[in-house]
Amino acid sequence: MIGLISATAAGAVARDRLATAWPDRTRVYEGPVADAVRAAFAECEQLVCFLATGAVVRLVAPLLGDKASDPGVVCVDEGGRFAVSLVGGHGGGANELAREVGGLLDALPVVTTATDAVGLPGLDTLGFPVEGDVAAVSRALLDDEPVALRAESPWPLPGLRVTAEGAYSIRLTDRLVEPAEREVVLRPPSLVVGVGASKGAPVDEVLGLVEAAVRDAGLSARSIAELATVDAKASEPGIVEAAERLGVPVVTHSAEELAAVEVPNPSGAPLAAVGTPSVAEAAALVGGGELLVPKRKSQRADGLPAMATCAVVRRPARGRLAVVGLGPGARDLLTPRAKAELRRASVLVGLDQYVDQIRDLLRPGTRILESGLGAEEERARTAVAEARKGQAVALIGSGDAGVYAMASPALAEASDDIDVIGVPGVTAALAAAAILGAPLGHDHVSISLSDLHTPWEVIERRVRAAAEADIVVTFYNPRSRGRDWQLPKALAILAEHRTPATPVGVVRNASRPDESGRLTTLAALDPATVDMMTVVTVGNTATRDIAGRMVTPRGYRWQEEPR
Numbered sequence: 001m002i003g004l005i006s007a008t009a010a011g012a013v014a015r016d017r018l019a020t021a022w023p024d025r026t027r028v029y030e031g032p033v034a035d036a037v038r039a040a041f042a043e044c045e046q047l048v049c050f051l052a053t054g055a056v057v058r059l060v061a062p063l064l065g066d067k068a069s070d071p072g073v074v075c076v077d078e079g080g081r082f083a084v085s086l087v088g089g090h091g092g093g094a095n096e097l098a099r100e101v102g103g104l105l106d107a108l109p110v111v112t113t114a115t116d117a118v119g120l121p122g123l124d125t126l127g128f129p130v131e132g133d134v135a136a137v138s139r140a141l142l143d144d145e146p147v148a149l150r151a152e153s154p155w156p157l158p159g160l161r162v163t164a165e166g167a168y169s170i171r172l173t174d175r176l177v178e179p180a181e182r183e184v185v186l187r188p189p190s191l192v193v194g195v196g197a198s199k200g201a202p203v204d205e206v207l208g209l210v211e212a213a214v215r216d217a218g219l220s221a222r223s224i225a226e227l228a229t230v231d232a233k234a235s236e237p238g239i240v241e242a243a244e245r246l247g248v249p250v251v252t253h254s255a256e257e258l259a260a261v262e263v264p265n266p267s268g269a270p271l272a273a274v275g276t277p278s279v280a281e282a283a284a285l286v287g288g289g290e291l292l293v294p295k296r297k298s299q300r301a302d303g304l305p306a307m308a309t310c311a312v313v314r315r316p317a318r319g320r321l322a323v324v325g326l327g328p329g330a331r332d333l334l335t336p337r338a339k340a341e342l343r344r345a346s347v348l349v350g351l352d353q354y355v356d357q358i359r360d361l362l363r364p365g366t367r368i369l370e371s372g373l374g375a376e377e378e379r380a381r382t383a384v385a386e387a388r389k390g391q392a393v394a395l396i397g398s399g400d401a402g403v404y405a406m407a408s409p410a411l412a413e414a415s416d417d418i419d420v421i422g423v424p425g426v427t428a429a430l431a432a433a434a435i436l437g438a439p440l441g442h443d444h445v446s447i448s449l450s451d452l453h454t455p456w457e458v459i460e461r462r463v464r465a466a467a468e469a470d471i472v473v474t475f476y477n478p479r480s481r482g483r484d485w486q487l488p489k490a491l492a493i494l495a496e497h498r499t500p501a502t503p504v505g506v507v508r509n510a511s512r513p514d515e516s517g518r519l520t521t522l523a524a525l526d527p528a529t530v531d532m533m534t535v536v537t538v539g540n541t542a543t544r545d546i547a548g549r550m551v552t553p554r555g556y557r558w559q560e561e562p563r
């Protein structure tokens, strides 16, 4: 039984909504709240108090006994905005109750126990169709009960705390199996169905054939990843419509490409019609994989010749490499998409200091492969190798992971047998610009002054080009202990084309706790105040200091107007 206690009119309204929705599960306790809480605590397995957390803490504190047997207590605030799991999160079921109450009252469930705060990998949000008892298995994951993972091939799942054996299970398979009790079945996108069709083949004939071929082979249609065919059939209505009804894309290949695929059942008819001896089998096999259903023709009730063929291939699992920019430092400059990818990962690869930046966001069960400075190519190789094994990998970098960072070394290693997902981040130049004002209002470039990977002559040539073209320049990696002459040299080149009064912004640790930003000039900048935590933005000839802010006009009007 759930005891309901409220003190105010608004509380009573919310309380009555619960009581009406769950007449058999709830009992309303009226009277002075202290007495009501005491009575409910003794009589009920759970309490929902429409009271401030402070009040409830004081009331239940003397009543608390044992974590395993105490009732779970949920508080709902006066505005009905939050359902807070206060005590008995697991044993008392308060976490689950907070979610249920939240769902019913449209309040945000607030759950602070460690496992839950990290968040549940919504089994239905992984992009794989899911069948079976999602609620029970999710709850088991939450409550740290043993959940066994049975994957027939290594499709990339997020970090899950799974075991070899368990009362609950997650099964990853394209086979036509019914989920057992306490089991969910996830359907990987493993099946490629090659389809051939004569002009005007009815959709029911195509779809019926595809579904029968998959079913007869003991496979689930929900694992179909795509219908594949020859270019010439790209807009054949029967194929297009069948794909639409299956919710999968039509992928087409040229006749030459298909003709080069070795197939068990070539024939003369498609060769004459579209220029390849096989459409269905070749289109299914063109990306590699195992032929599970060789060419099969449709059966027509009217006895007329078949108008469709199909073949089914199981393609190898594809790993997932997300290259994720974490932003300049502050948590609220980490994009929601980046956060989602971090939680989607089963393996995280990155520099130790960046891993520290987001460690609290990772799911328990995520494998962390961190390394120190340098080791960049090794990190890239590790990330790609893990993705090739079928893992969901997140490779992280500060700012944007594609800007002087991990994306290019990683993609240089990657082949087309993995999926690569790029998640942009707020790069240092932008974080600094927002602090300085609007220095990037017109054309701008970034130049790294690190000559570790780039010869100085190349860097100098680019600085000179930017100087001559009057482009605003942001210097990354401007100065380190061992590299102190490059910044003065670069500034001198710019000074050949810009006045000594040109505004220069110096931003150190943008969006980090010890952030600092200052505006100075080409003549006044002291390079000793610049280090590796800093970016330096040099204005163009139109950039001005306006009320202490660095502003580069957008170009039209301002410059033409007489001053």
Ligand code: SAH
Pocket: 328, 329, 397, 398, 399, 400, 401, 402, 403, 404, 405, 426, 427, 428, 429, 431, 432, 475, 476, 477, 478, 507, 508, 509, 510, 511, 512, 531, 532, 533, 534, 535
């Ligand atoms: N991928 C990163 C850049 C890596 S290069 C990005 O997109 O921001 C490393 C250089 O970036 C540092 O030497 C510094 O010049 C600059 N940088 C990175 N984060 C910074 C921050 N929060 N504040 C100022 N400069 C930063």
